[in-house]
Amino acid sequence: MFTDYYSILDIPHTATFEDIKKAYRKQALIWHPDKNPGKDTVKRMQEINEAYLILSDVEARAKYDAEYLLFTAKVGQQRNTSDDSSFSYQMKDDILKNWMENAKRQAQDMMHLSLDDMLGITKAAAKGAFSGALFYGIGVLFFVILFTALISSGEAGRSAVGIIVLLLILSILFSVCYVVYKIIVNIAKKTHQFFK
16 A cells, blocks of 8 residues: 655645655644643654655655656546545555655654653653652651641740741742653653654
């Protein structure tokens, strides 16, 4: 079966290399799993990567374009006939066929690596969040013990209670902000590396 890479990237057959690059980035952003929560976009991302691998290579694109013209001519002939159920297209260029199969495997590998990276980021973020929560949990426990000791000391302890509560609230806010910051930085780094 022949795959229409131009259709996948939503570009015309006459697109320049820059057009292909822009279309690849646009489609990758549209179909990125982060932009489509709850949807399985892996297959579509594989098709986008596969299309880019073939169309961005000068020699592969030249072979692909020759086959594409034969394919579109066959599609045009098929539309003129009444029997739509028997349409099939056999690729003429075996070298291109192998390249397309290799591009499909590479695209699948790229998606697996991306998913593994996302899993690694998630694990690292969870580990960082746990470490931060543990550190600040110990700090909170220390403040609670200190707070209890000051309250039991009488009138002088009551004015210190306000300061301790304020410090406790600030430490909790700081810990939440720090963990969120670390998660965002890790995701941004991995996303930037993916789209380079």
